[in-house]
Protein backbone atom coordinates (compact mmCIF):
# COMPACT_ATOMS: atom_id res chain seq x y z
CA UNK A 1 0.00 0.00 0.00
CA UNK A 2 1.28 3.47 -0.86
CA UNK A 3 2.05 5.37 2.29
CA UNK A 4 3.03 8.99 2.18
CA UNK A 5 1.43 12.29 2.99
CA UNK A 6 2.38 15.71 1.68
CA UNK A 7 -0.38 17.68 3.41
CA UNK A 8 0.37 18.09 7.12
CA UNK A 9 0.06 20.94 9.63
CA UNK A 10 2.17 21.28 12.77
CA UNK A 11 2.17 23.58 15.79
CA UNK A 12 3.74 26.29 13.62
CA UNK A 13 0.23 26.83 12.25
CA UNK A 14 -3.00 25.14 13.37
CA UNK A 15 -1.64 21.62 13.90
CA UNK A 16 -1.31 19.97 17.30
CA UNK A 17 2.28 18.74 17.52
CA UNK A 18 5.89 19.54 16.69
CA UNK A 19 7.21 18.42 13.28
CA UNK A 20 9.30 15.66 14.84
CA UNK A 21 6.20 13.92 16.21
CA UNK A 22 4.81 13.60 12.66
CA UNK A 23 8.10 12.19 11.41
CA UNK A 24 8.28 9.61 14.20
CA UNK A 25 4.69 8.59 13.48
CA UNK A 26 5.41 8.38 9.73
CA UNK A 27 8.37 6.07 10.44
CA UNK A 28 6.20 3.95 12.75
CA UNK A 29 3.63 3.68 9.95
CA UNK A 30 6.41 2.69 7.50
CA UNK A 31 5.75 5.69 5.27
CA UNK A 32 8.03 6.15 2.28
CA UNK A 33 8.03 9.97 2.64
CA UNK A 34 6.47 12.85 4.53
CA UNK A 35 5.96 16.45 3.47
CA UNK A 36 5.18 19.45 5.65
CA UNK A 37 2.72 22.01 4.32
CA UNK A 38 2.17 24.64 7.00
CA UNK A 39 -0.28 27.42 6.11
CA UNK A 40 1.78 30.20 4.52
CA UNK A 41 1.24 33.61 6.15
CA UNK A 42 -1.45 35.80 4.59
CA UNK A 43 -1.31 39.61 4.77
CA UNK A 44 -3.94 39.84 7.51
CA UNK A 45 -4.03 38.36 10.99
CA UNK A 46 -5.73 35.04 11.62
CA UNK A 47 -5.62 32.07 13.97
CA UNK A 48 -4.42 29.35 11.64
CA UNK A 49 -1.49 30.38 9.46
CA UNK A 50 2.20 30.54 10.35
CA UNK A 51 2.99 33.95 11.83
CA UNK A 52 5.19 35.89 9.37
CA UNK A 53 7.97 36.16 11.97
CA UNK A 54 7.88 32.36 12.42
CA UNK A 55 8.16 31.42 8.74
CA UNK A 56 11.96 31.28 8.68
CA UNK A 57 12.02 29.17 11.85
CA UNK A 58 9.53 26.72 10.37
CA UNK A 59 11.56 26.31 7.19
CA UNK A 60 14.81 26.05 9.14
CA UNK A 61 13.46 23.39 11.49
CA UNK A 62 12.17 21.21 8.64
CA UNK A 63 15.50 21.54 6.83
CA UNK A 64 17.36 20.44 9.97
CA UNK A 65 15.03 17.48 10.47
CA UNK A 66 15.55 16.52 6.83
CA UNK A 67 19.25 16.22 7.54
CA UNK A 68 18.78 14.49 10.90
CA UNK A 69 16.49 11.82 9.44
CA UNK A 70 18.12 11.46 6.04
CA UNK A 71 18.86 7.76 6.52
CA UNK A 72 15.40 7.00 7.90
CA UNK A 73 12.76 8.78 5.82
CA UNK A 74 12.73 11.41 3.06
CA UNK A 75 11.28 14.67 4.38
CA UNK A 76 10.04 17.48 2.15
CA UNK A 77 9.58 21.15 2.95
CA UNK A 78 6.39 22.68 1.61
CA UNK A 79 3.72 25.24 2.33
CA UNK A 80 -0.01 25.30 1.74
CA UNK A 81 -0.30 28.72 0.13
CA UNK A 82 -3.56 30.65 -0.11
CA UNK A 83 -4.42 32.18 -3.43
CA UNK A 84 -6.41 35.40 -3.26
CA UNK A 85 -6.13 37.50 -6.45
CA UNK A 86 -3.91 40.56 -6.02
CA UNK A 87 -3.62 39.94 -2.26
CA UNK A 88 -1.38 36.92 -1.71
CA UNK A 89 2.33 36.64 -2.54
CA UNK A 90 3.40 34.89 -5.75
CA UNK A 91 3.97 31.19 -5.09
CA UNK A 92 7.25 31.04 -6.97
CA UNK A 93 8.65 33.92 -4.96
CA UNK A 94 7.88 32.14 -1.67
CA UNK A 95 9.27 28.88 -3.08
CA UNK A 96 12.50 30.57 -4.05
CA UNK A 97 12.90 32.61 -0.88
CA UNK A 98 12.30 29.65 1.43
CA UNK A 99 13.84 26.97 -0.82
CA UNK A 100 10.65 24.94 -0.70
CA UNK A 101 10.48 21.49 -2.22
CA UNK A 102 6.85 21.99 -3.22
CA UNK A 103 3.68 23.98 -2.69
CA UNK A 104 0.00 23.21 -2.30
CA UNK A 105 -2.25 25.94 -3.68
CA UNK A 106 -5.57 26.32 -1.88
CA UNK A 107 -8.52 28.67 -1.92
CA UNK A 108 -9.92 29.31 1.57
CA UNK A 109 -11.00 32.90 0.85
CA UNK A 110 -13.22 33.73 -2.10
CA UNK A 111 -12.87 37.32 -3.27
CA UNK A 112 -16.07 38.91 -4.49
CA UNK A 113 -15.35 40.20 -8.02
CA UNK A 114 -17.06 43.57 -7.46
CA UNK A 115 -17.14 44.48 -3.78
CA UNK A 116 -13.74 42.73 -3.18
CA UNK A 117 -14.84 41.35 0.20
CA UNK A 118 -13.49 37.97 1.27
CA UNK A 119 -15.78 34.99 1.93
CA UNK A 120 -14.08 32.51 4.28
CA UNK A 121 -15.31 29.05 3.26
CA UNK A 122 -13.41 27.13 5.96
CA UNK A 123 -13.77 27.52 9.72
CA UNK A 124 -17.11 27.56 11.52
CA UNK A 125 -20.28 27.02 9.51
CA UNK A 126 -21.78 30.35 10.64
CA UNK A 127 -19.05 32.26 8.79
CA UNK A 128 -19.81 30.36 5.59
CA UNK A 129 -23.53 31.08 5.82
CA UNK A 130 -22.99 34.71 6.80
CA UNK A 131 -20.60 35.26 3.88
CA UNK A 132 -23.05 33.74 1.43
CA UNK A 133 -25.80 36.10 2.53
CA UNK A 134 -23.84 39.28 3.30
CA UNK A 135 -21.00 39.18 0.77
CA UNK A 136 -22.67 37.23 -2.03
CA UNK A 137 -26.20 38.51 -1.30
CA UNK A 138 -27.70 35.01 -1.26
CA UNK A 139 -26.48 34.21 -4.75
CA UNK A 140 -24.86 30.79 -4.18
CA UNK A 141 -24.28 30.20 -7.88
CA UNK A 142 -22.26 33.40 -8.15
CA UNK A 143 -20.34 32.53 -4.97
CA UNK A 144 -19.46 29.00 -6.07
CA UNK A 145 -18.57 30.06 -9.60
CA UNK A 146 -16.28 32.73 -8.16
CA UNK A 147 -14.58 30.04 -6.04
CA UNK A 148 -13.87 27.88 -9.11
CA UNK A 149 -12.80 30.89 -11.19
CA UNK A 150 -10.30 31.63 -8.43
CA UNK A 151 -9.02 28.03 -8.63
CA UNK A 152 -8.63 28.44 -12.41
CA UNK A 153 -6.77 31.72 -11.98
CA UNK A 154 -4.51 30.11 -9.37
CA UNK A 155 -3.67 27.21 -11.67
CA UNK A 156 -2.91 29.54 -14.57
CA UNK A 157 -0.96 32.18 -12.71
CA UNK A 158 0.65 30.42 -9.73
CA UNK A 159 1.15 26.91 -11.14
CA UNK A 160 0.81 25.11 -7.79
CA UNK A 161 2.46 21.69 -7.61
CA UNK A 162 -0.68 20.38 -5.89
CA UNK A 163 -4.22 21.79 -5.88
CA UNK A 164 -5.52 21.43 -2.31
CA UNK A 165 -9.00 20.09 -1.48
CA UNK A 166 -10.44 20.93 -4.93
CA UNK A 167 -14.13 21.20 -3.98
CA UNK A 168 -13.85 22.34 -0.36
CA UNK A 169 -16.47 24.99 -1.12
CA UNK A 170 -19.09 22.24 -0.79
CA UNK A 171 -18.12 21.50 2.84
CA UNK A 172 -20.66 23.60 4.74
CA UNK A 173 -23.28 23.45 2.01
CA UNK A 174 -24.72 20.03 2.77
CA UNK A 175 -27.26 20.45 -0.04
CA UNK A 176 -28.83 23.54 1.51
CA UNK A 177 -27.75 26.40 -0.75
CA UNK A 178 -26.98 24.57 -3.98
CA UNK A 179 -26.92 21.04 -5.36
CA UNK A 180 -23.83 19.51 -6.91
CA UNK A 181 -26.24 17.96 -9.42
CA UNK A 182 -27.22 21.33 -10.90
CA UNK A 183 -26.13 21.90 -14.48
CA UNK A 184 -24.30 25.16 -13.74
CA UNK A 185 -22.28 23.36 -11.04
CA UNK A 186 -21.41 20.50 -13.38
CA UNK A 187 -20.43 23.04 -16.03
CA UNK A 188 -18.06 25.02 -13.82
CA UNK A 189 -16.41 21.78 -12.61
CA UNK A 190 -15.90 20.69 -16.21
CA UNK A 191 -14.39 24.06 -17.19
CA UNK A 192 -12.06 24.04 -14.18
CA UNK A 193 -10.87 20.48 -14.81
CA UNK A 194 -10.17 21.32 -18.44
CA UNK A 195 -7.80 24.07 -17.32
CA UNK A 196 -6.15 21.74 -14.80
CA UNK A 197 -5.72 19.02 -17.44
CA UNK A 198 -3.73 21.51 -19.52
CA UNK A 199 -1.49 22.41 -16.59
CA UNK A 200 1.16 20.50 -14.66
CA UNK A 201 -0.72 20.65 -11.36
CA UNK A 202 -1.66 17.54 -9.41
CA UNK A 203 -5.14 17.21 -7.90
CA UNK A 204 -5.07 16.22 -4.25
CA UNK A 205 -7.48 13.59 -2.97
CA UNK A 206 -8.01 14.85 0.56
CA UNK A 207 -9.68 12.67 3.22
CA UNK A 208 -10.06 15.28 5.98
CA UNK A 209 -13.69 16.17 5.30
CA UNK A 210 -14.74 12.56 5.78
CA UNK A 211 -12.77 11.61 8.89
CA UNK A 212 -13.67 14.93 10.55
CA UNK A 213 -17.29 14.12 9.62
CA UNK A 214 -17.72 17.47 7.86
CA UNK A 215 -18.60 15.91 4.49
CA UNK A 216 -19.92 12.57 3.31
CA UNK A 217 -17.60 12.53 0.31
CA UNK A 218 -13.94 13.01 -0.45
CA UNK A 219 -12.42 16.24 -1.67
CA UNK A 220 -12.99 15.95 -4.57
CA UNK A 221 -16.22 14.05 -5.02
CA UNK A 222 -16.14 10.68 -6.85
CA UNK A 223 -17.82 12.10 -9.96
CA UNK A 224 -15.03 14.70 -10.17
CA UNK A 225 -12.42 11.98 -9.65
CA UNK A 226 -13.95 10.07 -12.55
CA UNK A 227 -13.49 13.13 -14.75
CA UNK A 228 -9.89 13.54 -13.51
CA UNK A 229 -9.27 9.94 -14.54
CA UNK A 230 -10.76 10.47 -18.00
CA UNK A 231 -8.71 13.64 -18.45
CA UNK A 232 -5.53 11.88 -17.23
CA UNK A 233 -5.05 14.45 -14.45
CA UNK A 234 -2.47 13.15 -11.95
CA UNK A 235 -3.65 12.75 -8.37
CA UNK A 236 -2.04 12.42 -4.97
CA UNK A 237 -3.49 11.30 -1.64
CA UNK A 238 -3.37 13.17 1.64
CA UNK A 239 -5.19 13.41 4.94
CA UNK A 240 -4.49 17.12 5.61
CA UNK A 241 -3.29 15.89 9.01
CA UNK A 242 -3.40 18.33 11.90
CA UNK A 243 -2.29 15.62 14.36
CA UNK A 244 0.34 12.87 13.94
CA UNK A 245 -2.32 10.19 14.49
CA UNK A 246 -4.28 11.53 11.48
CA UNK A 247 -1.44 10.78 9.03
CA UNK A 248 -3.19 7.97 7.18
CA UNK A 249 -6.82 8.49 8.15
CA UNK A 250 -9.26 6.98 5.64
CA UNK A 251 -6.40 6.03 3.28
CA UNK A 252 -7.25 2.37 2.72
CA UNK A 253 -10.92 3.15 2.01
CA UNK A 254 -9.87 5.92 -0.39
CA UNK A 255 -7.41 3.68 -2.23
CA UNK A 256 -10.25 1.22 -2.79
CA UNK A 257 -12.40 4.04 -4.21
CA UNK A 258 -9.58 5.25 -6.46
CA UNK A 259 -8.99 1.74 -7.77
CA UNK A 260 -12.71 1.42 -8.50
CA UNK A 261 -12.59 4.66 -10.48
CA UNK A 262 -9.74 3.15 -12.49
CA UNK A 263 -6.69 4.90 -11.09
CA UNK A 264 -3.54 2.79 -11.07
CA UNK A 265 -1.13 5.42 -9.84
CA UNK A 266 -0.69 8.20 -7.35
CA UNK A 267 1.89 10.94 -7.73
CA UNK A 268 4.49 11.74 -5.10
CA UNK A 269 7.67 13.77 -4.81
CA UNK A 270 10.87 11.77 -5.09
CA UNK A 271 13.91 14.00 -4.78
CA UNK A 272 13.22 16.85 -7.18
CA UNK A 273 10.70 15.02 -9.34
CA UNK A 274 7.05 14.17 -9.12
CA UNK A 275 6.80 10.46 -9.85
CA UNK A 276 4.03 7.97 -10.37
CA UNK A 277 3.73 5.21 -7.81
CA UNK A 278 1.53 2.21 -8.29
CA UNK A 279 -1.49 1.80 -6.02
CA UNK A 280 -1.12 -1.61 -4.42
CA UNK A 281 -3.23 -2.72 -1.47
CA UNK A 282 -2.26 -5.50 0.83
Ligand SMILES: [Zn+2]
Nearest residue numbers: 080106164165
Ligand atom coordinates in the same frame (compact mmCIF):
# COMPACT_ATOMS: atom_id res chain seq x y z
ZN1 LIG B 1 -6.57 23.94 3.31
Ligand SMILES: [Zn+2]
Nearest residue numbers: 007009080240
Ligand atom coordinates in the same frame (compact mmCIF):
# COMPACT_ATOMS: atom_id res chain seq x y z
ZN1 LIG C 1 -4.36 22.01 5.00
